[in-house]
Amino acid sequence: MTPAFAPRTADASDAIPVHLLDEGDIEARIAGWRESGQANLADWAEATKFTGKAGQVQVVRAATGQPLAVLAGHGTPATRRRGRFATAGIAAGLPAGTYRLECDLDGPALEEAALGWLLSAYRFDRYKSMPPAEALLLAPDGVDAKRLEILAAAEFLTRDLVNTPASDLGPDALEAALRDLAEAHGAGVSVTAGDQLLTDNFPLIHTVGRAAAQAPRLLDMRWGSEGPTLTLVGKGVCFDTGGLNIKPGTSMGLMKKDMGGAANVMGLASAIMALKLPLRLRVLIPAVENAIDGSAFRPGDILPSRKGLTVEVNNTDAEGRLVLADALALACEEPPEMLISMATLTGAARVAVGPDLAPFYTDDDDLARELSEAGGRMADPVWRLPFWDPYEALIEPETADLDNAPSGGFAGSITAALFLRRFVGEGQRYCHFDIFAWRPTGKPGLPKGGLGQGPRALLHTIERVLLA
Template identity: 50%
Template sequence: MVPFSLIDRPSPFHAAAAQSLPVFAVTPQQVEAGSIDPVALDWARKAGFKAEAGSMLLVPTSDGRLGGALFGLGGAVVDAPFLIGKLAKMLPGGHWHIETAPVDHGQLALGFGLGAYRFERYKSAKANDPTLTLPRDIDANEIRRLVAGTYLVRDLINTPANDMGPAALESAFRALAAHEGAEVQVIAGDALLERNFPLIHAVGRAAAEAPRLLEMRWGKGKRRITLVGKGVTFDTGGLDIKPSASMALMKKDMGGAAHVMALAAMIMNAKLKVELRVLVPVVENAISASAFRPGDIYRSRKGLTVQIDNTDAEGRLILADALAYADEEQADLLIDMATLTGAARVALGPEIAPFYTDSEPLAEALMAASRTTFDPMWRMPLFKGYEKDVSARIADLTNAPSGGMAGSITAALFLKRFVDRASEWAHFDIYGWSAKDRPEGPQGGEAQAIRALYHLIAKGKG
């Protein structure tokens, strides 16, 4: 696979090379039992190497040259399935291969690929990174596909808003479609009103760059898969302006768009037998004389009226029009992804993706895919008792229920009002950001749930 990316980055993988050096991924028990390469074992014991989780020891040859590396797996293989991602940051530059490892080779290769990511678009100096030969007993194309999709999410989110506004996100969307031979349609500016997308227009009309709805179609198959992603390229909060501390990361508010684009890229590259449709409403939630106001009421594409009780609850507004449009064609599986609420992060933290669905089979399949792919997510309740909180006094719905409780649930219930026909629907309230370096990736934009979703779709369970 030629990975689609904003950045012309080198691959963390290379073809088998005669000069590649070995990595021995070992547990403490293997070192104690002496069940590893004799030369590496001798050096490990002389150096006091205990194979603690994430530790590394370079191994010399008899004549003093670099001969390989030992990497400690510790006892955290299950708790940290991508621990080997640390290796991509610790090894010297050059070609390497996994000589021995007591865990799944595909998991190791994926971990290395995820951990090798760097965002250096704005750096003058580039690092000399190590590369890894993909093991022969794995599906190399699948690993490259998953890594490329993750890189795409990270690249899109990490790019600042001055280089990733509505027009730039449209360009990336079009480039992805061209790369995979998909068809694209774009509705922008006042044409949104003419085509009945009033909420998308209202949220984005105050910005210097026009709001727009991006649509991609690809493939043929028995299953119709529709993906919808929130594309707020920057969120000031609108007239209900955010404090500066809350605005600092708002370049990531197009994370939902980045996720569905990357998931689409993986589906298309794998040539899955599906009919794929991708919808991304794109706006900047800016402040100007034409900004939408608290107290305004707008009629949505579906016909439901929405009272604006907080202009900082804009994501659900643009998703409402996009979901209503998506639902006009009955999908077998409709997925929407959005960096929607802080309440979701309070509930589950930044590393677990909350999802909502009223389909028990889909929920079970998603949780099974999560466990298989080590892609953490958790089902949250579409609790009917809170539906009254989404109602408004003088409109059908409010975009910001009062009280400040169950914010992620009420947001999901709001979106559910715009989905009627899809056979199965799931809403993902993602964070899309890692606040700290982890073995599988650095601080910054992060992909959530798309490996599990791709696995589910590829297995025909969605």
């Protein structure tokens, strides 16, 4: 599906007005309606005891039952800080029709309201038919409608990829999805797969994926010929059994989403290309399945890497950092002006910040500040965690250069980020996101399932930092 605003007709007054009303402001609005000859709105608000509480919706109807207007609660500043995309909940409960917002919002708040309405249209209907969203919104004056449609489409792409089970989205299908994205925007794709990974010096990617039915591979997409350079690296573990350190069933059930880093990177790339940003983009995705057969790698193995560092395997379920390591090393052989990695890397990050926040790591304070501000502006919450240098010793075993899973269990997200940083060039502007890419429970505009975490904040930051 392609998220879009309703086509704007010559007379927008034909659209049904949605009055977005703050809690505590109703008495003044009722008085204003009576003074302006809209007694029907005032009567309806009083009869239904409408308060403007967040999530409250009343459809004002004519005697024939035809909807004339909508009263929609926008809550208070305090309740709005506790959630996003209030308009998505409004849209979900409305009858079919074309609507327009009547509100006092502007700037980022108006953009969030319009984007939330678009996101309410998401349906994952590949395996089960679902009714389409029929409450269409006219793009409010003061927003860049095309840009918001592109952002929503990028989010839909990410969600669809994450929601698709591994039976239909293994390394083969992930490669096909990237090729489709590239073809849509005139990008080029090269692939290194199977034993060619060993020939071309990607030993960690090969080792992690060699036990699976579908060959491991490194996907490499390039787009753009002018401007600053940006490289995105996304973890594409299409399913993660845990390898020989096999996960229990309760932990394995969601592992179709272990390619959520790749899905988020692809969503971000789709927005960059659709917006035709003046930069040179590279996307690297190590696409593998961490499976089990006689060739599976083992705890205690010491593995070579593209960068020359050796890695002792203390847990085969810490495989994501291994495939990312080779991809990051490749990325830094042509050092980009900005390097970003995204991965569903650690459960420790979920314990630290829960499922809503996207934690990120960077040594660049200016970049961190821009990202934090962008997260708030773009309704895409992020949170900085530290590259804590004193923990470097935790990833240094006695028998190899690096340990992929330090014992003890403390600071698991930080030690994983430090591990990745070892494969990044000195002085490289780098940011790593340790995301969940999943909603365990649904909310308006944020249904249960696959989720984009960080791409909108990153897009805004890229424009401000690389393209200012």
